[in-house]
Amino acid sequence: LLQKLNAPDLLKTGVMIANQWRANADTFDVTNPASGSLVARVAQSSVQDAEQAITSANAAFPAWAALTGKARAGILRRWYELVVAHADDLALIMTTEQGKPLAEAKAEVIYGASFLEWFAEEAKRVSGDVMASTWTDKRTLVLKQPVGVCAAITPWNFPLAMITRKVAPAIAAGCTIIVKPAEQTPLSALALAELAIRAGMPEGVMNILPADSQRSVEIGTVLCDSPVIRHLSFTGSTPVGRILMRQSASTVKKLALELGGHAPFIVFDDADLDAAVEGALQSKYRNAGQTCVCTNRFYVQENIYDAFVEKFSEAVKRIRVGDGLAPETQQGPVIDEQAICKIELHVADAVSKGAKLVAGGRRIQADTLFFEPTVLADVPEDALIMSEETFGPVAAIARFSGEQQVIAAANHTDSGLASYFFSRDMTRIWRVAEQLEYGMVGINTGLISNEVAPFGGVKQSGLGREGSKYGIDEYLEMKYLCIGGI
Ligand code: ADP
DSSP states (O other): OGGGOSSGGGOOOSEEETTEEEOOSOEEEEEOTTTOOEEEEEEOOOHHHHHHHHHHHHHHHHHHHHSOHHHHHHHHHHHHHHHHHTHHHHHHHHHHHHOOOHHHHHHHHHHHHHHHHHHHHHGGGOOOEEEOOSSTTOEEEEEEEEOOEEEEEOOSSSTTHHHHHHHHHHHHHTOEEEEEOOTTOHHHHHHHHHHHHHTTOOTTSEEEOOOOHHHHHHHHHHHHHOSSEEEEEEESOHHHHHHHHHHGGGGTOEEEEEOOOOEEEEEOTTSOHHHHHHHHHHHHHGGGGOSTTSEEEEEEEHHHHHHHHHHHHHHHHTOOBSOTTSTTOSBOOOSOHHHHHHHHHHHHHHHHTTOEEEEOOSBSSTTSOOBOOEEEESOOTTSGGGTSOOOSSEEEEEEEOOHHHHHHHHHOSSOOSEEEEEOOOHHHHHHHHHHOOSSEEEESOSOOOOTTSOBOOSGGGEESOBSTTTGGGGGEEEEEEEEOOO
16 A cells, blocks of 8 residues: 555554654554455554543643634645645545545545535634623623534544544534544544644644544543543444443533434336436445445335336446456445345345345355345335345335335334435425435435535434534534623
């Protein structure tokens, strides 16, 4: 990897606290999921490192909060420009540790950078409020102030963007932050931190604590138990989200949780079939199906069902699977053995319950993490895949007849993150969009994420929204001032 980078000094393997790199003797391995080979040994953060990161972020907070929004914006903007300038190297690092095709990694770098740019702009627009008073001798004002020291725990599926989506609004608001990146993908986080230092981020404003899975649990406890940390933002699985919510109760932290989804994708018979197939491919197979907004269940109306299954599965068979670094690759490996076992289980379970295997269905080669892009048709509602998140390149398709029936089926889940449907009937578009119990609805599109839109879920998919003009509110407190004696 080092030889391939234009700027080899972006490959950092230390713990980063107060802009200092610590090369701890204790390390953990980062491997390439495409080959299983070792990419780097990364310093394992100790519990003492976590405590020092908290101290450092707390010490940095008053001065950082006291800067003008414009001053903070300048640093964020420089960071944005450095990330864009090093997009090729960042993409290479990401593909090597995460597996996604290089083009997708590059797209993630640009998407991740967009939050730095967006919140650099928003930093200047944090404004309070003046209310009409109910007393003639008093005035009523609202100040917006940074929450304080924040923590972020992030997943491996978007090693860079899930960090910028949290860190950018936090530091734009005047907070300082400690990031615990996913154990599988610390190198993207550390490269990002190096660029933050170069952009002029003051000491302690951002600190990074790489750790393996076991140490991550311990560090999670330290972060949750600390009364200094006022806000925790987590993206990851719903079970871990519940643990962190429980652990945060003792210090009554503010929480932002982006948890699992189980996206339905509905194709009505008035849809543009080619557009629906295109949207389905994008929403299902991106990142080998490993995104929380990936479709898990397709519902296709009876008149268009056979045509959709045929066109879609033909297109799926053309997806080229391989090492993400090869230019022709469209789908890389999945992240680890546990992930591929769950995918195999979901396929076997659906087939045993009567689903038809129309494309793929197997691991491409024993002892590798490549899974064939798969399509299952006629999947019964009681198959695991219809209620559990698969996080893999498997499309489960079921037939439906009526609008109300499919809305009820789509809403029959504890998740409520992304949903999608295709229709060209304006009245139906409104009816269905309003009734879907999801935080996000893609209508005639399978791609919805960008920095301008509020990303987040309802029900057990989480709390809060990231990105958009609302995203910075997570990191701001309101303070009511009542001025009397006027
Ligand atoms: P995934 O299934 O996507 O790996 P996880 O929810 O297990 O999702 O992991 C997401 C992030 O949460 C990772 O950074 C991981 O290290 C961290 N994590 C997992 N378990 C805990 C825990 N008990 N406390 C704190 N962090 C945790």
